[in-house]
Amino acid sequence: MKENRILEVNHLDLSFRLGNEVNHVIRDISFHLNQGETLAIVGESGSGKSVTTKAILGMIDDNGFLGKGEILFRTSRTGKEDEIVDLTKKDKKYMQKYVRGSKIAIIFQDPMTSLDPTMTIGKQIMESMLEHKKVASKKEAMAKTIQLLDLVGIEQPEKRVRQYPHQLSGGMRQRVVIAIALACEPDVLIADEPTTALDVTIQSQILELIKDLQKKTGVSIIFITHDLGVVANVADRVAVMYAGKIVEEGLASEIYYDPRHPYTWGLLSSIPSLDGQDEEIYSIPGTPPNLIDPPKGDAFAYRSEYALEIDFEEQPPMFQISDTHFAASWLLHPSAPKVDMPLVLAKRIAAFNERRSQE
Amino acid sequence: MSANVLLEVKNLSQFFRIDRHTTIRAVDDVSFHINEGETFSVVGESGSGKSTLGRTLIRIYDAHSGSVTFMGREIGGKLSSDSRKFLRKNMQMIFQDPMASLNPRKKVLDAVAFGLDINHLSGDKNERLDKVVKVLKSVGLSEDHLTRYPHQFSGGQRQRIGVARALIMEPRFIICDEIISALDVSIQAQVINLMRRLQKEHGLTYMFIAHDLSMVRYLSDRVAVMHLGHIVEMGTVEDIYEHPLHPYTKSLLSAIPHPDPDAEKDRKRFVYIKGGVDYNIGTIRQLSDTHSILATDEEFSRWQQNDYSLFLK
Numbered sequence: 001m002k003e004n005r006i007l008e009v010n011h012l013d014l015s016f017r018l019g020n021e022v023n024h025v026i027r028d029i030s031f032h033l034n035q036g037e038t039l040a041i042v043g044e045s046g047s048g049k050s051v052t053t054k055a056i057l058g059m060i061d062d063n064g065f066l067g068k069g070e071i072l073f074r075t076s077r078t079g080k081e082d083e084i085v086d087l088t089k090k091d092k093k094y095m096q097k098y099v100r101g102s103k104i105a106i107i108f109q110d111p112m113t114s115l116d117p118t119m120t121i122g123k124q125i126m127e128s129m130l131e132h133k134k135v136a137s138k139k140e141a142m143a144k145t146i147q148l149l150d151l152v153g154i155e156q157p158e159k160r161v162r163q164y165p166h167q168l169s170g171g172m173r174q175r176v177v178i179a180i181a182l183a184c185e186p187d188v189l190i191a192d193e194p195t196t197a198l199d200v201t202i203q204s205q206i207l208e209l210i211k212d213l214q215k216k217t218g219v220s221i222i223f224i225t226h227d228l229g230v231v232a233n234v235a236d237r238v239a240v241m242y243a244g245k246i247v248e249e250g251l252a253s254e255i256y257y258d259p260r261h262p263y264t265w266g267l268l269s270s271i272p273s274l275d276g277q278d279e280e281i282y283s284i285p286g287t288p289p290n291l292i293d294p295p296k297g298d299a300f301a302y303r304s305e306y307a308l309e310i311d312f313e314e315q316p317p318m319f320q321i322s323d324t325h326f327a328a329s330w331l332l333h334p335s336a337p338k339v340d341m342p343l344v345l346a347k348r349i350a351a352f353n354e355r356r357s358q359e
Numbered sequence: 360m361s362a363n364v365l366l367e368v369k370n371l372s373q374f375f376r377i378d379r380h381t382t383i384r385a386v387d388d389v390s391f392h393i394n395e396g397e398t399f400s401v402v403g404e405s406g407s408g409k410s411t412l413g414r415t416l417i418r419i420y421d422a423h424s425g426s427v428t429f430m431g432r433e434i435g436g437k438l439s440s441d442s443r444k445f446l447r448k449n450m451q452m453i454f455q456d457p458m459a460s461l462n463p464r465k466k467v468l469d470a471v472a473f474g475l476d477i478n479h480l481s482g483d484k485n486e487r488l489d490k491v492v493k494v495l496k497s498v499g500l501s502e503d504h505l506t507r508y509p510h511q512f513s514g515g516q517r518q519r520i521g522v523a524r525a526l527i528m529e530p531r532f533i534i535c536d537e538i539i540s541a542l543d544v545s546i547q548a549q550v551i552n553l554m555r556r557l558q559k560e561h562g563l564t565y566m567f568i569a570h571d572l573s574m575v576r577y578l579s580d581r582v583a584v585m586h587l588g589h590i591v592e593m594g595t596v597e598d599i600y601e602h603p604l605h606p607y608t609k610s611l612l613s614a615i616p617h618p619d620p621d622a623e624k625d626r627k628r629f630v631y632i633k634g635g636v637d638y639n640i641g642t643i644r645q646l647s648d649t650h651s652i653l654a655t656d657e658e659f660s661r662w663q664q665n666d667y668s669l670f671l672k
Contacts, residue, residue: 044543045514170405199404199570204614204628226543229573229616233623252620270548271618272577280555281577283548287513352619 001084006074006187006220007033007056012088013067014048014055021292025051027244028069033188038214038221040231040252042267043241046288049224052241053190057104058087058095075103075187102132105181109193111173115165121176122161125149129183148179151216153209171202175209182213190222195230207234229271232256237324240264243289243299249318250325257349259341260319260327262306269345282344298330306331306339363395365532365564366416371425371435373408373415385411387588387638388425393532393564393581400567400575402611403585409568412585413534416566417452430531447478451525455537457517461509467520468505471495474528494527497560498553515546519553526557536568551578572615576600581649584608589638594650604652604662606670607631629671636670 001008014026026048033039041049054060056071071087075098087099108114116124125148126141135141142161149157152175165173174194181189191210195203211234214221225231231238231252238255240248240263248261259265269282286303289295295302301311310316310330319332330336340346373386385408393399401409415422418438427435434446451474454460461470471491475481481490492502498519509517518538525533535554539547555578557563569575575582576596583593584607592605603609610631617623641653654662661669 044545200572200614200616201404201611201631204616205630207616208628229544229618232618232620233616233626235620256618256620267545268618270545272548272551272573280552281548283552284545287515348618352621356621 001072001074002032004034005032006035008072009052009056010070010072012052012055012069012071014051014060015065015067016061017063017065018292024291024294025244026055027291027294029241029244029246031239031246031249033220033222034236036214036218036220037236038211038223038234040223040225040235040238041241042225042228042231042238044226044288047241048244049241050192053106053192053222053224056087056190057100057106058090058092059100073099073103073188075099101128101186102134102184103186104188104190105184105186106190106192107174107177107181107194110197111170111177112165114177115173117165120162120164121149121168125161125176125180125183128180132184134184144183145179148182149176151182151213152176152179153205154179170198171205174198174202174206178206178209178213182217182219185217187220188222189219190224192224193226194223196225196227203230210234227271228256228267240267243294244291245299245328247300247329248327250321250327254322254325257352258321258325259345260321260325260332261300261329262304262331263300264327265341265345266303268348269342273344273348282342298328308336364392365395365430366393366566367428368392368416369426369428371412371415371427372423373411373420374423384588386415389585389588389590390643391583391590391593393566395531395564396558396562397580398558398565398567398578400569400579400582401585402569402572402575402582404570404611406587407585408588409585410536413452413536413566413568417450417534418446419452444478447474448480448528449531450534451528451530451532452534452536453518453521453525453538456541457514457521458509460521461517463509466506466508467495467500470509470520471523471527474524478528480528490527491523494523497526497557498523499549513546514542515549518542518546518550522550522553522557526561529561530563532564532566534566534568537570538567539574540569540571547574554578572611584611587638589653591636591638591653592651594646598647598650602650604646604650605654606635606662606667609667610671629667632670632672 010030011028012026013028016023016025043049066088072084073087074082074084076082122145125145129135129141129144135144145161146157149160154160154172154175195206198206223231223234235252238252239246242263248264255264259268266284270284272281284303289299297313298311298316301307308330316328316330318326318328320326331339369390371386371389375383375385377383401412403409414420416427422435425435426433430449432442432445434442468491472481472487475487481487495504500519539550542550558565567579579596581595582599583590586607592608599608603612610629613629636658638653641655643651643653644659645651
């Protein structure tokens with residue numbers, strides 16, 4: 001593993017048993033997370049983005065099993081040198097004691113279901129600090145809790161620690177969930193659609209907060225979302241997932257200004273443009289494939305107007321476009337016919353580029 | 360755009376009494392109209408009263424005060440049974456969460472035909488079936504789906520069932536309460552395209568309740584911005600998006616995310632200062648024929664001079 005990487009997933013396979021059938025939800029994915037960066041994983045429901053992070057945290061349900069692959073994580077124990085562990089080889093006890101919550105923390109989508117309605121928020125934040133022995137006493141834990149609430153932008157934290165989740169608004173609750181995630185000063189923070197349940201103004205505040213916290217604490221972030229429009233603001237790099245595979249990966253600027261995979265085109269085109277009312281918004285036809293019997297070639301071929309014959313036969317490899325930009329599409333093969341991205345998207349990107357050259 | 364007014368709302372209020380000391384003014388003295396064939400959107404944060412407004416119009420709640428005229432009939436006060444029938448047929452609503460609004464134990468056929476059944480409009484068995492099949496096809500579902508249950512559908516398909524259920528009554532006016540916010544972006548586009556196609560085919564009038572401002576801009580003719588139960592600014596899409604005057608509108612617009620990383624990096628967002636404006640003392644002022652705003656004299660002159668120091672940070 002390279003020096004600057006904190007997490008590396010190599011050729012991971014994950015399936016779930018459903019009666020006699022096997023649902024192959026993650027199919028040979030590889031990606032990495034650099035220290036201090038934000039990686040956005042983008043895809044539709046069912047693309048496998050959430051379950052990937054659950055695999056990292058060792059939170060796979062009992063009917064799930066890992067095939068080949070490894071999840072390398074750079075971790076340190078007090079007083080010892082950094083070591084690299086393969087999280088797929090560790091048992092539940094290890095994950096609970098040394099990884100989950102303390103080294104890798106997660107924020108879920110719905111703040112109401114991830115908080116305990118019968119416990120004050122102060123208690124909930126203190127709980128993991130005490131459990132992981134990050135503080136010496138309850139008094140210290142309380143002092144740190146108040147600091148944390150202040151850090152995530154909750155006013156009058158001394159008063160708020162004694163309140164219950166139902167006494168807070170949705171945005172405030174999500175801030176509390178973030179405070180809980182940060183309680184043990186994790187190295188990696190996984191944000192699983194943290195703003196999907198919130199409205200636009202609160203969404204932008206939470207995104208600003210996450211960005212700000214990263215600056216202050218240097219935490220590395222995996223940001224999961226279905227909306228490419230949301231993450232332009234926060235992501236350093238973007239990985240686009242479809243049907244259990246990563247189909248395109250690159251720096252945010254590469255994905256937004258120079259997308260190469262037809263699925264990425266589809267996702268970007270279905271965001272309505274703010275200037276002018278187009279006749280019809282581009283929408284990706286059809287639905288994602290059933291992964292009990294995954295398609296042989298490129299899984300997106302069945303929904304793509306750009307599909308080539310070979311797409312139905314053989315899985316495309318990852319073609320390299322730059323040092324940081326990769327895409328799995330046969331369209332990038334040297335002998336493939338030249339096709340252009342949807343017109344709406346081409347127009348929008350041309351407008352971006354024009355503005356960029358003016359500056 | 361036709362100038363025929365389909366729905367006119369005057370000084371509508373909806374209060375909820377919590378106890379002796381507290382009354383929540385969810386909708387507070389709101390007036391607007393909706394023209395026939397247009398799409399009118401109501402935007403605002405959660406708790407602004409936009410859903411309550413929609414629910415009051417369709418009489419899920421009884422209004423506290425004010426009048427509502429729909430297709431020339433008064434439907435704000437007590438309803439005669441004739442008016443009630445008229446309202447149920449001509450005004451329909453589609454809800455946010457398609458799973459929660461469908462009975463999990465009812466097949467699609469019965470769920471969609473329910474409106475016909477309770478209004479005794481279904482006719483004989485074949486007629487009922489024909490009607491349901493026709494409406495399912497128009498929303499992009501097929502006959503095969505008739506005998507399935509809601510859990511056998513994806514989110515986008517369920518929302519299509521919700522649309523079919525509203526459409527089968529052949530209404531003139533549909534209230535769409537956050538119908539796409541529970542769906543994936545790619546599916547949102549499908550549902551929106553469907554709604555626009557249906558609007559053209561059936562000459563429908565829509566009231567969209569939403570917080571996604573980029574979608575609202577795309578599909579609306581006119582927009583009302585709601586905050587704390589008041590309509591603070593109202594106008595055509597161009598008025599609201601190109602020439603917003605109210606600080607709350609400005610803060611909402613500044614929060615829309617753009618799929619453009621470079622522009623996002625140095626974008627300035629405004630935060631609306633709570634309590635900066637007391638809506639109860641402001642009055643409605645017309646900026647143009649179409650554009651109006653709620654403000655006091657002082658606020659109005661400040662905003663026109665582009666002085667927002669007291670209201671935005």
